[in-house]
Amino acid sequence: MPIPAEHEKFTYKDYLRWPKNERWELIYGEVWDMSPAPTRKHQKISGKLFFQIEDYLKEKDCEVYSAPFDVRLPETEKDDDKETYTVVQPDLLVVCDKTKLDNAGCKGAPDWILEILSPSTAVKDLSNKYKLYEEKGVKEYWIIDPANSFLTVYLLDLSGKYFRSGVFSADSRVKSAVLPDLVIDLEPVFADK
Helix, strand or coil, rough: CCCCCCCCCCCCHHCCCCCCCEEEEEEECCCCCCCCCCCHHHHHHHHHHHHHHHHHHCCCCEEEEECCEECCCCCCCCHHHHCCCCEEEEEEEECHHHHHHECCECCHHHHHEEEEEECCHHHHHHHHHHHHHHHHHHEEEEEEEECEEEEEHHHCCCCEEEEEEEEEEECCCCEECCCCCCEEEEEHHHCCC
Protein backbone atom coordinates (compact mmCIF):
# COMPACT_ATOMS: atom_id res chain seq x y z
CA MET A 1 0.00 0.00 0.00
CA PRO A 2 1.58 3.31 -0.99
CA ILE A 3 1.66 5.97 1.68
CA PRO A 4 -0.43 9.00 0.67
CA ALA A 5 1.66 12.00 -0.32
CA GLU A 6 -0.68 14.46 1.35
CA HIS A 7 -1.78 13.74 4.88
CA GLU A 8 -2.13 16.04 7.85
CA LYS A 9 -0.34 13.96 10.45
CA PHE A 10 0.34 10.23 10.69
CA THR A 11 0.08 8.18 13.88
CA TYR A 12 1.45 4.86 15.07
CA LYS A 13 -1.95 3.37 14.14
CA ASP A 14 -1.33 4.42 10.49
CA TYR A 15 2.25 3.16 10.69
CA LEU A 16 1.07 -0.33 11.66
CA ARG A 17 -0.95 -0.61 8.43
CA TRP A 18 1.98 0.10 6.13
CA PRO A 19 3.77 -2.72 4.25
CA LYS A 20 5.95 -4.82 6.54
CA ASN A 21 8.71 -5.09 3.92
CA GLU A 22 9.28 -1.30 3.99
CA ARG A 23 10.96 0.69 6.76
CA TRP A 24 9.59 4.06 7.85
CA GLU A 25 9.92 6.39 10.81
CA LEU A 26 7.49 9.00 12.09
CA ILE A 27 8.77 12.18 13.69
CA TYR A 28 5.93 14.32 15.02
CA GLY A 29 3.59 12.76 12.45
CA GLU A 30 5.90 13.36 9.47
CA VAL A 31 6.92 10.30 7.45
CA TRP A 32 10.62 9.52 6.88
CA ASP A 33 11.63 6.79 4.42
CA MET A 34 14.33 4.47 5.79
CA SER A 35 15.57 3.27 2.41
CA PRO A 36 17.92 2.38 0.96
CA ALA A 37 19.05 -0.37 3.28
CA PRO A 38 22.19 0.32 5.34
CA THR A 39 25.58 -0.37 3.77
CA ARG A 40 27.77 -3.32 4.69
CA LYS A 41 30.11 -1.01 6.64
CA HIS A 42 27.15 0.46 8.55
CA GLN A 43 25.97 -3.03 9.48
CA LYS A 44 29.45 -4.16 10.56
CA ILE A 45 29.82 -1.11 12.83
CA SER A 46 26.36 -1.73 14.28
CA GLY A 47 27.16 -5.38 14.94
CA LYS A 48 30.52 -4.66 16.59
CA LEU A 49 28.97 -2.03 18.88
CA PHE A 50 26.03 -4.31 19.68
CA PHE A 51 28.28 -7.19 20.71
CA GLN A 52 30.45 -5.02 23.00
CA ILE A 53 27.34 -3.64 24.71
CA GLU A 54 25.56 -7.01 24.84
CA ASP A 55 28.63 -8.69 26.33
CA TYR A 56 28.79 -6.05 29.07
CA LEU A 57 25.06 -6.33 29.85
CA LYS A 58 25.11 -10.06 30.60
CA GLU A 59 23.46 -10.53 34.01
CA LYS A 60 22.60 -6.80 34.25
CA ASP A 61 19.20 -5.13 34.24
CA CYS A 62 19.53 -3.11 31.02
CA GLU A 63 18.90 -4.48 27.52
CA VAL A 64 20.34 -3.54 24.11
CA TYR A 65 18.42 -3.72 20.83
CA SER A 66 19.31 -3.07 17.19
CA ALA A 67 17.22 -1.84 14.27
CA PRO A 68 14.66 -2.56 13.14
CA PHE A 69 13.13 -2.06 16.60
CA ASP A 70 10.26 0.38 17.11
CA VAL A 71 10.62 3.11 19.71
CA ARG A 72 7.33 4.90 20.27
CA LEU A 73 7.71 8.36 21.77
CA PRO A 74 4.26 9.63 22.78
CA GLU A 75 3.58 13.28 23.54
CA THR A 76 2.34 12.38 27.04
CA GLU A 77 2.50 9.23 29.15
CA LYS A 78 -1.28 8.86 28.82
CA ASP A 79 -1.25 8.80 25.00
CA ASP A 80 -2.20 5.45 23.58
CA ASP A 81 -0.67 4.18 20.37
CA LYS A 82 -3.45 5.77 18.27
CA GLU A 83 -2.29 9.18 19.51
CA THR A 84 1.45 8.59 19.16
CA TYR A 85 2.94 10.64 16.33
CA THR A 86 6.57 9.60 16.73
CA VAL A 87 8.02 6.15 16.02
CA VAL A 88 11.74 5.79 15.32
CA GLN A 89 14.10 2.90 14.70
CA PRO A 90 17.50 3.84 16.13
CA ASP A 91 20.45 1.79 14.96
CA LEU A 92 21.11 0.74 18.57
CA LEU A 93 19.46 1.53 21.88
CA VAL A 94 19.77 0.61 25.53
CA VAL A 95 16.76 0.47 27.84
CA CYS A 96 17.21 0.12 31.60
CA ASP A 97 13.56 0.64 32.62
CA LYS A 98 11.98 -2.64 31.52
CA THR A 99 8.46 -1.26 32.08
CA LYS A 100 9.00 0.61 28.78
CA LEU A 101 9.42 -2.67 26.87
CA ASP A 102 6.54 -4.58 25.30
CA ASN A 103 6.03 -6.92 22.36
CA ALA A 104 5.85 -3.96 19.96
CA GLY A 105 9.24 -2.57 21.09
CA CYS A 106 9.82 0.35 23.46
CA LYS A 107 7.30 2.97 24.57
CA GLY A 108 9.13 5.95 26.03
CA ALA A 109 12.66 7.25 25.85
CA PRO A 110 15.50 4.72 25.90
CA ASP A 111 18.41 5.59 28.18
CA TRP A 112 21.00 5.53 25.40
CA ILE A 113 20.66 5.76 21.61
CA LEU A 114 23.41 5.20 19.04
CA GLU A 115 22.88 6.31 15.44
CA ILE A 116 25.26 5.47 12.59
CA LEU A 117 25.32 8.14 9.91
CA SER A 118 24.68 7.35 6.28
CA PRO A 119 24.25 9.77 3.38
CA SER A 120 20.49 9.21 3.36
CA THR A 121 19.98 9.70 7.13
CA ALA A 122 22.69 12.16 8.22
CA VAL A 123 20.54 15.30 8.24
CA LYS A 124 17.74 13.52 10.10
CA ASP A 125 20.15 12.03 12.68
CA LEU A 126 22.06 15.29 13.25
CA SER A 127 19.06 17.61 13.36
CA ASN A 128 15.59 16.09 13.67
CA LYS A 129 16.52 13.15 15.85
CA TYR A 130 18.97 15.19 17.93
CA LYS A 131 16.14 17.61 18.85
CA LEU A 132 13.66 14.77 19.33
CA TYR A 133 15.91 12.73 21.61
CA GLU A 134 16.82 15.81 23.61
CA GLU A 135 13.15 16.76 24.05
CA LYS A 136 12.11 13.22 25.01
CA GLY A 137 14.90 12.85 27.59
CA VAL A 138 17.29 10.32 26.05
CA LYS A 139 20.19 10.61 28.50
CA GLU A 140 22.99 9.70 26.12
CA TYR A 141 23.14 10.07 22.32
CA TRP A 142 26.06 8.75 20.26
CA ILE A 143 26.48 9.68 16.60
CA ILE A 144 28.91 7.45 14.74
CA ASP A 145 30.42 8.72 11.47
CA PRO A 146 31.66 5.70 9.46
CA ALA A 147 33.00 7.81 6.57
CA ASN A 148 35.41 9.70 8.84
CA SER A 149 35.82 7.08 11.60
CA PHE A 150 34.80 9.17 14.59
CA LEU A 151 32.18 9.28 17.31
CA THR A 152 30.45 12.31 18.84
CA VAL A 153 28.87 11.87 22.28
CA TYR A 154 26.05 14.06 23.57
CA LEU A 155 24.80 13.94 27.15
CA LEU A 156 21.67 15.46 28.67
CA ASP A 157 22.43 18.10 31.30
CA LEU A 158 20.27 18.96 34.32
CA SER A 159 18.30 21.54 32.30
CA GLY A 160 17.30 18.87 29.76
CA LYS A 161 19.62 20.12 27.00
CA TYR A 162 22.35 18.18 25.22
CA PHE A 163 25.96 19.17 25.49
CA ARG A 164 28.77 17.65 23.45
CA SER A 165 30.73 15.50 25.87
CA GLY A 166 33.44 14.62 23.37
CA VAL A 167 34.53 13.68 19.88
CA PHE A 168 36.53 10.47 19.64
CA SER A 169 38.74 9.01 16.92
CA ALA A 170 38.98 5.38 15.84
CA ASP A 171 41.82 4.60 18.28
CA SER A 172 39.81 5.73 21.35
CA ARG A 173 38.22 3.89 24.23
CA VAL A 174 35.00 5.61 25.30
CA LYS A 175 33.04 5.27 28.55
CA SER A 176 29.27 5.34 28.50
CA ALA A 177 27.60 7.76 30.94
CA VAL A 178 24.52 5.55 31.26
CA LEU A 179 26.63 2.44 31.88
CA PRO A 180 29.73 3.96 33.53
CA ASP A 181 31.61 0.66 33.85
CA LEU A 182 31.27 0.00 30.12
CA VAL A 183 34.17 1.09 27.92
CA ILE A 184 33.68 0.81 24.16
CA ASP A 185 36.86 0.11 22.17
CA LEU A 186 36.43 1.98 18.88
CA GLU A 187 39.40 0.36 17.14
CA PRO A 188 37.56 -2.88 16.25
CA VAL A 189 34.35 -0.91 15.59
CA PHE A 190 35.96 1.08 12.79
CA ALA A 191 38.31 -1.67 11.54
CA ASP A 192 37.02 -2.67 8.11
CA LYS A 193 38.17 -6.29 7.88
